[in-house]
Amino acid sequence: GDSVTQMEGPVTLSEEAFLTINCTYTATGYPSLFWYVQYPGEGLQLLLKATKADDKGSNKGFEATYRKETTSFHLEKGSVQVSDSAVYFCALHDTGRRALTFGSGTRLQVQP
Amino acid sequence: DVKVTQSSRYLVKRTGEKVFLECVQDMDHENMFWYRQDPGLGLRLIYFSYDVKMKEKGDIPEGYSVSREKKERFSLILESASTNQTSMYLCASSRPRTTSQPQHFGDGTRLSIL
Numbered sequence: 741g742d743s744v745t746q747m748e749g750p751v752t753l754s755e756e757a758f759l760t761i762n763c764t765y766t767a768t769g770y771p772s773l774f775w776y777v778q779y780p781g782e783g784l785q786l787l788l789k790a791t792k793a794d795d796k797g798s799n800k801g802f803e804a805t806y807r808k809e810t811t812s813f814h815l816e817k818g819s820v821q822v823s824d825s826a827v828y829f830c831a832l833h834d835t836g837r838r839a840l841t842f843g844s845g846t847r848l849q850v851q852p
Numbered sequence: 853d854v855k856v857t858q859s860s861r862y863l864v865k866r867t868g869e870k871v872f873l874e875c876v877q878d879m880d881h882e883n884m885f886w887y888r889q890d891p892g893l894g895l896r897l898i899y900f901s902y903d904v905k906m907k908e909k910g911d912i913p914e915g916y917s918v919s920r921e922k923k924e925r926f927s928l929i930l931e932s933a934s935t936n937q938t939s940m941y942l943c944a945s946s947r948p949r950t951t952s953q954p955q956h957f958g959d960g961t962r963l964s965i966l
Contacts, residue, residue, distance in 0.1 A: 744894075772952045783856075783942055783957035784895075791952040829894060833952075838902060839885055839910065840955055844894040 742767045742834050746843035749827075753820055753850050761815040761846045763804075763830035771832040773797075773806050773813040774840070778827045787815075787828070820850045855879075858943050858958040866966050871930040873961050875943030882948040884926035885955065886910075886918065889940040901926055902948060933965045 747762040765773070772791045776784040788797030793808035802817045813830060830843040859874035877884065883902050887895040887910075897910030899918040907918050915937060919927040926945075930937055940962050944955040 774954060776957075781959075783959040784944075785957070786954045789952070789954060838883060838908070838948075839897045839900055840895075842887075842895040844892055 742771070742832060742837070742841040744830050744832055744841055744843035746828075746830050746846050749845075749847040751846060751848050753848070755822055755850055755852050756819045757850075759815070759817040759820045759824075759848070761828055761830075761848070763813045763815065763843060765811050765813065765830070765832050767811075767832055767834045769835035771834040773804070774831045774833070775802070775804055775813070775815050776829040776831060776842075778829065778845075780826070784829060820848070822850045822852055824848060825850045856943055856945055856956050856958040858941075858961050860961050861959065862962050862964075864964045864966060865930075865933050867934060869930075869933045871933050871963070871965075873928040873930075873941055873943075873963070875926045875928070875958055876924050877926075877943075877945040877956070878924065879945065879956070880923065881945035881956075882923070883946045883955075884920065885944040885946075886916075886926065886928045887942045887944065888912070889942055889960070895942065898928065935965050937963065938965045939963060 774789045775787040777787045788799040790797040790806035796805045831840045856877045885900040886898045901907045901920040917929045943958045946955040947953045
């Protein structure tokens with residue numbers, strides 16, 4: 741079946757540091773890939789998505805590239821801010837399924 | 853913007869009670885979903901609905917049921933609440949069929965069963 745594996749957190753960085761959160765997946769079809777972000781006390785918001793191999797999704801300075809050869813979709817940001825502190829979820833939507841499959845989430849803490 | 857509204861942010865109930873969690877979306881989406889979120893486990897799908905009166909079990913449906921009488925509203929029912937159902941519950945909606953369509957989430961209901 742489908743699955744998503746994320747690096748365990750928490751990830752603690754200083755402001756302006758470079759961020760990478762690893763995400764790998766297994767899927768039987770041709771999935772679309774997503775990163776969602778959850779700020780404290782809120783629901784999930786779509787951060788970015790990629791729908792086919794080699795696509796790059798980007799938003800708010802975050803980027804992720806759909807790598808089919810390594811089945812990965814790592815999230816990166818060149819310079820994090822305190823306001824980026826949140827939980828980040830990698831997810832996939834596979835053909836033939838109606839629902840998303842989520843990773844376990846990675847908590848990011850950015851210190852001033 | 854799509855808005856998904858969950859009726860309660862926090863809810864405290866007792867073991868054995870019948871509990872209703874309500875969710876409303878305003879974008880005429882066909883698909884609606886209920887997830888529970890637990891630390892270290894991410895989001896797990898309880899039930900989803902792809903049309904009025906239509907529903908399918910997700911990965912962890914035991915102890916839950918759902919109701920979708922109108923397109924905009926999707927209710928999650930805990931038939932007889934138990935302490936292991938203490939969790940954060942998230943509702944989501946999306947357009948049908950294509951995998952590229954994202955899901956839109958409500959702010960969640962934090963449910964405590966005493």
